[in-house]
Amino acid sequence: MLKRHALFTVLFLFISGANIFVELDAATGLNLFVKPLICISLAIYLLNMANLASGFNRFILAAIILSLFGDFFLLFAADNSSFFMFGLIAFLIAHVLYSMAFFRDFKNDPQASKFFGHLMLFFMGVFSLSFYTWIRDYLDDLRIPVMAYMFVISIMVILAGYRYHRVNLLSFRLIYFGAIFFVISDSSLAYNKFVEPFPYSGVLIMGTYMLAQYLIVIGAVERVVVVPATGDR
Template sequence: MLTKTEKLFSFIFLIIVIAELVCDSVESLNTYHYFTKPLILISLIIFFWKHSQNLDVNTKRFTLLALSFSLLGDILLMFVNTSANFFIGGLIAFLVAHIMYVFVFLKKKSTANNTLPFIVILLLYATILFYFLKDRLDDLMLPVIVYMFVILLMVVAAFSRKGSVSKNSYILVFLGALFFITSDSLLALNKFYAPLPFSSISIMLTYSIAQLFIVFGIKKQQ
């Protein structure tokens, strides 16, 4: 399923993610967190840039934009304790990243794939999640609703690729999209509903896996 290059990068990527989890969790190492967290996306950007020669220009461009805006979002969210504006900025950055991914995924949309049942399931999930969040969103109500809509669209777009790309590519991208919505759901619940145990670890792990799987999946689509 993975090439030797992808396995080697996965090992390096795992080390970077573990380093970030340690630096974020251990108070004496918190300063290094400002280096290890951006390094997660920086490593993905470099890897994708070097190993995406098989892809068309637009797919490569939009994927790099998605990763770059994700990196920007990561950096902005590191400063949320300084000002609430950093959270809004991070939200917008990831919103744009998801839109870039939607463009990439829809380029390989299968017309024979019935997405309606899956959309219904996602809407049910989003409704339940929103029920837990709504009372504490306040001024962020509209931005969060828009963000939820876009990430649901991203997941549906990932699902719609089934049958038009290789099985490996489809599975990796779709799993990546599911990990992404899981990570964002955990982040939202932790911020707006109630603190979750080991939230920083679970959010970062699911987010890192999401980005890694999506990159590998897009790389394998041709």
């Protein structure tokens, strides 16, 4: 099952460990070398392991590339606030692309079980409204951009839930939990940046982010459509 990803998993663990070390050591200069390796390695692996004739996989690949740009911009966010906005936009577009991929699976059988989709609709509705209300007063001029970002990532997680019974269970679980870890990472980043910095925030943010991207990519590679869709998938 997942044994065929063992070699890449070891490589990705090494890349992840390097990024965690940089966060712990505050070695800012090394970030320029190790952080881009996250999405570069995932993109190369997806290219080698997945069928790029599939529209689903093309959207995932495009989202990883946008995430690479987002990572790059956020490297310089501390020195220039404009880079934070560029990073926000890059990741917002990445989540739109993830959402488009997940929606393709929903279309395979709109009448299949909607349990996990409805569950995430409820959870993300409550969480997003509560979290945004909590941090709103700290956002200043970024209130609208952050609201838009939270809306888009919520849609992404909800659509990940609606893949249930439309793809094989392994792919569903990997991407479902990957989407949830994305929310944890981005929420931690928002709290740390806008409300109050907290100890080991970088480790939590980067750890959950890397796990999210890894699970989504492996979930894409393992994807098998349960109900065939017409045309290109």
